[in-house]
Amino acid sequence: MDKGKNILLLTSLFLISSMSLSASELDLAIPDLHEGVFHIWGRTVSSWNFLFYGALVILGTLGFSLLLFRQVKKLPAHQSMLTVAKTIYATCRTYLLQQGKFLLMLFALIAAILCVYFFALAGQTVPVVAQVLLFSVVGMLGSYSVAWYGIRVNTYANARTAFASLSGRPLDVVNIPLRAGMSVGLFLISLELVMMVTILLFVPREIVGICFLGFAIGESLGASALRIAGGIFTKIADIGSDLMKVIFKVKEDDPRNPGVIADCTGDNAGDSVGPTADGFETYGVTGVALITFITLAVADPAIQAKLIVWIFGMRFLMDFLSGCSFFINQAISKKLYGNREKFNFEAPLTHLIWIAATLCISSAFFMSHLLLGDMADPTLWWKLAIIISCGTLAAVLIPEFTKIFTSSRSGHVKEIVTASREGGPSLNILSGIVAGNFSAFWTGLLIAALMLVAYFTSMMGLDAVIGPHAGIFAFGLVAFGMLCMGPVTIAVDSYGPVADNAQSIFELSQIEGIEGVHESIEKEFGFKPDFERAKYYLESNDSAGNTFKATAKPVLIGTAVTGATTMIFSIILLLEKVGALHISLTDAPVILGLICGGAVVFWFSGASMQAVTTGAYRAVEFIRRTFNFAKKEADMDDSISVVKICTQYAQKGMWNIFIALISLTLAFAFGDPNFFVAYLISIAVFGLFQAIYMANAGGSWDNAKKVVEVDLKEKNTPLHEASIVGDTVGDPFKDTTSVSLNPIIKFSTLFGLLATEMSIQMKYVETTDISLYIAIPFLILGLCFVWRSFYRMRIPTV
Secondary structure (H helix, E strand, C coil): HHHHHHHHHHHHHHHHCCCCCCHHHHHHHHCCCCEEEEECCCEEHHHHHHHHHHHHHHHHHHHHHHHHHHHHCCCCCCCCHHHHHHHHHHHHHHHHHHHHHHHHHHHHHHHHHHHHHHHCCCCCCHHEEEEEEEEHHHHHHHHHHHHHHHHHHHHHHHHHHHHHHHHHHHHHHHHHHHHHHHHHHHHHHHHHHHHHHHHHCCHHHHHHHHHHHHHHHHHHHHHHHHHHHHHHHHHHHHHHHHHHHHCCCCCCCCCCHHHHHHHHHHHHHHHHHHHHHHHHHHHHHHHHHHHHHHHCCCCCHHHHHHHHHHHHHHHHHHHHHHHHHHHHHHHHHHHHCCCCCCCCCHHHHHHHHHHHHHHHHHHHHHHHHHCCCCCCCCHHHHHHHHHHHHHHHHHHHHHHHHHHHHHHHCCCCCCCCHHHHHHHHHHHHHHHHHHHHHHHHHHHHHHHHHHHHHHHHCCCCCHHHHCCHHHHHHHHHHHHHCCCCCCHHHHHHHHHHHHHHHHHHHHHCCCCCCCCCHHHHHHHHCCCCHHHHHHHHHHHHHHHHHHHHHHHHHHHHHHHHHHHHHHHHHHHHHHHHHCCCCCCCCCHHHHHHHHHHHHHHHHHHHHHHHHHHHHHHHHHHHHHCCCCCCCCCCCHHHHHHHHHHHHHHHHHHHHHHHHHHHHHHHHHHCHHHHHHHHHHHHHHHHHHHHHHHHHHHHHHHHHHHHHHHHHCCCEEEEEEHHHHHHHHHHHHHHHHHCCCHHHHHHHHHHHHHHHHHHHHHHHHHCCCHHHHHHHHHHHHHHHHHHHHHHHHHCCCCC
């Protein structure tokens, strides 16, 4: 590993020392925001003032997220449960600190490449490069901070949810994780908006474009590392813990199992850290992609300013309305389910999504008319509102399509259970693969249909304002629309790890065995606990959490692909300006690029699961050796050892993947531009279907196991063992590879934009083209780390 790092650093130093190049600047001239003027209800408001006061409103929603955090923290819980939650947070904290050190090492490599570009190629001064690197750090710290915030909220909420289940009020079991999730969602989106507006308003015009690019690269780097490493970590722990149910015939979350604490830590590392950092980055990178496209495609600075401010104005209002939808949903749920002892736990979450979508679509038309109603084209506002609404509809309909294949009540999941009863693990796995493939087909068609509507709408004269590539801008707005209800999407996604941890905490606390616990709870908290009903509530809630974790994944994946489309077209515009792009399907470089993009997607899928497989092998080996039936609970030292195994293999796998990805991106960008564009398109398309297939197959296996455990009550039977095997196959499918393809797609296109600028400077500006001499070493380096990702991560054979 050290040798590989040294090679990359030496290569970067070689690039710096070997180039004597003239100045070049990124073609991202963000307009002066005082140029755009809005006429709102008889008053004239400059773009700058609109953004400034809008950001102040968003600071209010940021404060509201902190209020929800405080409300969750103040809720009661039994001391036995609080102790377990404290242990889980301590291990999560250790994991995050390790990841922070890991991020610093990765940033050092990215910073070296940025310095090569800005000093040697773009000819920028030290103060300018320092500001770009500063905003890269800010972006990375943003992803890291929201990840930490999400873990802290969730580890407060998990114990409170577990305790609330004892009261016999199932709505409380839903409301607590939902409140925690909403706190995370609002914090994430509001912080992102404030950061981006600060860059827009206060960074000098001549460097704001490259500062945005640095910010986006930083947050993409943070999210990619946390998402991929978290996905590897959580599934090593999950598989290691789950297989003990088959090997030793013990119950789920048995306190004697040293893998359970690691599993709970992994729920947060993979299902909380990953999605929050990923959501933060997705929101930011999509915004940067749209801003980049506007500045490159629209000629008039006044129109540029108005469109950029319109995008942020929409985000301001929809962030606020997402918070409002939470209160509306709370009131409806209280009226419908407040007095019930049993109801479908998925229903309140579904209602929240539809309420948020209705408000967001309505506000899209309202805000568009308010800000763009005075444009030269009086129909522009409703055309843009329709396009954005296509994205918002996607954020609603994709979860509904996903539930058809992953919900515990779906026919596909029931088919998996039936197949497992007769055919065991073999038919269980085959049935899940079928569900995943069908879901990829239908979800892909749904996304294509909504993008087609957006495209046809853009053809209704939008090119007069946006330019000849208005259709691609429309695709970017679809991604924007999918993120409009971002706080709600993150909330239902964060719901899952809280519900999962709550069930684990209930078992780990061993609260039922505490002497006099009934009397002490009644005396201290004022109700009689019902332990059997509480177990049912927690298992049912975990099933709902599994479903909505599954529904959020395709939304973020679809956003990555549609947003990447806009960024790829920004690269195409850069290449067209220098006459470097001549794409034709009959050209060999284009065909080869399409093939290589697909190859990288499948390499990544194998490499990420290889890290899980080897790490899980080590974890199972250790747990089997240390499992002690004579004890009431596992030694904390043994639990910490499992956490260390998970962290070790997560970082090994992450290091190989990231160095290979960076190297291959640079190698291909310095090669043929037509090859590189085809390569990026291929990664997006292959990645979309691979991710949806794997996410939904995994979700169907996960809930099939829940049906066996909760609805059929057939634990510790051959049917249960078959469902566990299917679930362990699905674990890396849904929570490692599929979700990690999202940041891989975005990082490749975003970093590809920078690499394209470097390539253009060498090929079309400088007198000596040395790009090929750079591409070959990086290609060799990338292939070396591809080799390492398999052959240095394999299970040792005897």
